[in-house]
Amino acid sequence: MSEEILETPTEIGPLPSFPGKQLAAAREEKGLSVADVARSLRLSVRQIEAIEADDFDKLPSKTFLRGFIRNYAKLLQLDPEPLLLVSQLAVTQPQPQAISVPLGQLEFSVSRSQRTFSGTRTSPWLKYLPAALLVIGVLGWATFELLHGNDSTTVVVKPAGDSAAMVLPLPPIQPPAQSEQQPAVPTESGSAESVVVPAIKDAGASTAVPATTPETTAAQAGGARIKLSFSGESWIELKDKSGRTIYKQIGQAGNEQIITGTSPLALTVGKAANVKVIFNDKPIDLVPYTSGDVARLTLN
């Protein structure tokens, strides 16, 4: 509609002035009166005067104002775009207009039978009830885990296959600092290779490994060690050489995990930006492997 760009040498000066003056000047140049313009734009004389006086408060909201200025400029065969740009600066629109009417605050008393029939308005307490129950549940569970933390870190020994991974599950919410409270399990050095343990910041404590894995030998050919640190929620899946899933979990912010298995390891990370991967003490940049949010890579 606005393609009609005509030569208007007098219009676009170096300093932007408000559109009203430019429009009024162009109108006078064409020998038109305010009434003429009002008639052809189907606006009232009052509205045209308000546009020319840049008195935007007397005019309807932004969309209409832009439309009026565009129509006016088209009538005078001016390029509307610079005028619209200036008017945009002039009109202060503190926030986008609401698109729905806020729900009424006062309850309209309706008999119970009718209310269940319409069923549109539920009490705000009912709406938040599931969320509240969930929060209470999670908190209770976390407290329970903290109090009985020592018992819960059970060691699950899987039958030693070719890669023989062991999983030592920890509640994902538990912050890393808490792991220092774990009792030092009798160690047997050398069996650390194929065990999944929660990462412990303290270097000395990281050798603390359950002694229940005599059959898993350290000298595995393709033994690999991955350390994952989470800065936000992320979904991880790790498959070992034989295609078996050895780790699949949603990690929480602040957690760290060390996983070992037989390489090559196929790693899939959802929300890759939230995860740092260190493979055999070498940090891996996930960016080249990321498509969308998900990173897929094979570590060898």
Place this chain on the structure above:
Amino acid sequence: MFGFLRGYFSTDLAIDLGTANTLIYVRGKGIVLDEPSVVAIRQEGGPASKKTIQAVGKEAKDMIGRTPGSITAIRPMKDGVIADFTITEQMLKYFIKKIHESRLLTPAPRIIICVPCGSTQVERRAIRESAIGAGARQVYLIEEPMAAAIGADLPVAEATGSMVVDIGGGTTEVGVISLGGVVYASSVRVGGDKFDEAIINYIRRNYGMLIGDATAENIKKEIGSAFPGSEVREMEVKGRNLAEGIPRSFTISSNEILEALTEPLNSIVSAVKSALEQTPPELGADIAEKGMVLTGGGALLRDIDRLLMEETGLPVIVADDPLTCVVRGSGRALEEMDKLGTVFTND
């Protein structure tokens, strides 16, 4: 079983499933897809053989009218509603997959889709079902005039009447909106497609020449106008002469196209007039003060605002970027979906 996980990895979408173009808005990203609603189907070896999708979108649109016997280019939407259910579902599936790139799990997004306000329950259900068939987890429907008004940034939630005229490919929707709800809405099945059809018929009648849909659309975009202007523009057009059966070229002027478009334009004008008749007087006064807003691809037809201004005597303005108004409005509803429920239709 993995519903919540699939949802976690899917993004919410707003779709303007139009007769001519399909636009998709992704929550937090904006408009990510704008493609013609065309699907090209390949079928080789008899009518009972298997059908495969050859192309979707822009690529398929280029094939319209240029396909060999084994390929058919289909526009699965007609007059704003689904004409071919299976193809629409396939097209939606393709578009949804396209914007989700490669993912581990098949996407299961929540989707807002616009429907013409004049569509029947059956037609709405068809749109809902085809979105679910394409993998949607939940489907919300929003009426096009409402979406267009939100997209044009009209004060929809205020106690003031706003009138929006959305001229799309298949339908023209007229709506009067106040306090976040539709006061009056009507839909006529006239739009860009009818303009093209009128141009084809006019040229066949007066020039004895046959032109295709794509050429007619080109003529409309180049020299089409809705109101006699000061300058007359001309365009050279190539088509097949009906009498000789040989391709020929001829020149057509904007005044002739204006004459060709008279009939569909009159339907739009009368829809607008009848909407104004049905509007309550207070809202009518608001509209007389502010005017009506044109959106949709039809608003880009030269001087259509001028025509409506002359016919109704009210100010008429064209929205910024009218082609994307509806999808932007649906996108806005998507962004605020969790805060509101009133702008969606229930059926």
